[in-house]
Amino acid sequence: MGITPKNNEKTFNKNQLLVTKTDLKGKITYANQAFVKIVGMRESELLGKPHNIIRHPDMPKIVFKILWDALQKGEEVHAYVKNICADGSFYWVMANVTPSVFNGKVVGYHSARRVPTREAISVIEPLYRELLSAERSGGISASQKILDKLLQEKGMAYEEFILSF
Numbered sequence: 001m002g003i004t005p006k007n008n009e010k011t012f013n014k015n016q017l018l019v020t021k022t023d024l025k026g027k028i029t030y031a032n033q034a035f036v037k038i039v040g041m042r043e044s045e046l047l048g049k050p051h052n053i054i055r056h057p058d059m060p061k062i063v064f065k066i067l068w069d070a071l072q073k074g075e076e077v078h079a080y081v082k083n084i085c086a087d088g089s090f091y092w093v094m095a096n097v098t099p100s101v102f103n104g105k106v107v108g109y110h111s112a113r114r115v116p117t118r119e120a121i122s123v124i125e126p127l128y129r130e131l132l133s134a135e136r137s138g139g140i141s142a143s144q145k146i147l148d149k150l151l152q153e154k155g156m157a158y159e160e161f162i163l164s165f
């Protein structure tokens with residue numbers, strides 16, 4: 001939001017996890033040092049901000065719809081996400097996002113991200129480009145259709161597809 005994207009990719013060590021926690025609305029309540037470092041903002045700039053502060057304009061809306069639909073059902077979800085850094089660079093992650101439950105109630109959410117394989121990104125990047133362009137003309141129902149068709153052809157559920165690389 002408000003950051004001009006530039007075509008410079010950042011990456012991180014394959015043993016690292018980028019972790020954030022949010023409240024129920026997706027406001028950041030915790031960010032680990034690896035996350036703070038790659039984003040290039042101060043921890044104090046991140047805490048309390050909505051998570052879309054690092055949303056990249058190349059991300060199709062449908063991915064976040066899938067994410068929030070799963071979380072609202074109390075389910076975990078995996079997603080490939082392209083995020084933006086403070087300087088406009090980008091980085092790809094494979095995220096596992098889960099509801100945090102306390103005393104039987106969802107009190108927030110948690111995301112742990114690892115570096116994705118290049119193989120996965122070689123499939124996901126053109127797919128997201130197609131989904132985004134469909135959304136520009138036909139909205140989220142158009143990208144939903146493309147994704148449904150792809151999953152149907154593969155005979156896979158969304159989670160199965162995401163975990164198949």
Ligand SMILES: Cc1cc2nc3c(=O)[nH]c(=O)nc-3n(C[C@H](O)[C@H](O)[C@H](O)COP(=O)(O)O)c2cc1C
Nearest residue numbers: 022026051052054055056064081083097109110111
């Ligand atoms: C735990 C958690 C982690 C999230 N991590 C990211 C993230 O790394 N990047 C991102 O763009 N959105 C992330 N989101 C989703 C955002 O809340 C938001 O839905 C998304 O950025 C789309 O924003 P928009 O609807 O304002 O366009 C996360 C949400 C949760 C609950």
